[in-house]
Amino acid sequence: MGTNWEEFYANQPPPNDLDKSAELLKDFVEHQSENVKGVVLVTSGGTTIPLELNTVRFVDNFSAGTRGSISAEYFLKNGYAVIFMYRVKSVQPFSRRFSNQNFFDILELSETDNKRSAIVSAKYSNHIAEELFKYRQALKQRKLLEISFTTLSEYLWLLRSACQVLATLKHRAILYLAAAASDFYVPSNEMSVHKIPSTGPPTISLQLVPKMLKPLVSLWVPKAFVISFKLETDETLLIPKARGALENYNHNLVIANMLHTRKQQVVLVSRENDYKISLTNEQMNNGEEIEKYIIEDLIKKHQDFMKNGNKCS
């Protein structure tokens, strides 16, 4: 197995429901009028690498989906239509606010005439109603489409399908690639069919995933505004790696973040410059979200890009 992106798609089977997802994507994008500022694909959450075809064990990538789900909300709030491509069971726009809650703690049990029913507890009711309203409005007005993945392969197939329809929007499309996609995988033809026996230490050989940003930028959506993310744990690598990605893939922007400070600080890296967006401790304590400032900044860049065709300013 080589590292070529075409080989990857030739050898990794597509998800069973790919045609259905492609249809949903096409309908959604065709439905968007000139009234929306643009259409953004937000990818969110981590991908898994199955170790067996009948998967019992898998390697996972870190990401709760917080960055992606909050960002999706701010794009919606600012007049964009959003395709939210997320990892199953990672957090989603609007419902994310209740995801740390034990489901039963939100409910109250009532019993009348020997009939039991559950209702949302008064403590949560208003807040849930507010978020539910925003979520349902976004779906009803067809401003939000949610599509899910679990494995790396599902993610990459869906990513390419989404690009095929977004390409029709040219400069109006934004790709905001916040998902943590694995760099390594086990090709399906090398995978054990059944659960790997525990009779001895297994030898698992991982292959490098082809760098999909390359065909994405140059072939799939050559006119779109493409933002990738770079996550590091070694600060000395963060900016050099972000710059390296821009040079290799020639897209518009890299948002660089460190694992432990990602909620408080990011660095926006373009060909021309790099600068930080950060929250003070006070802003953090007041519950402010860094994504508000990231998205405001990106929207200015995207609007400028649409007017002037700039790569980035």
Ligand code: PAZ
């Ligand atoms: O989903 P989350 O809020 O827990 O984390 C977000 C993130 C750190 C995964 C994202 O900001 C990011 O950097 N994504 C790209 C990861 C990568 O370099 O592959």
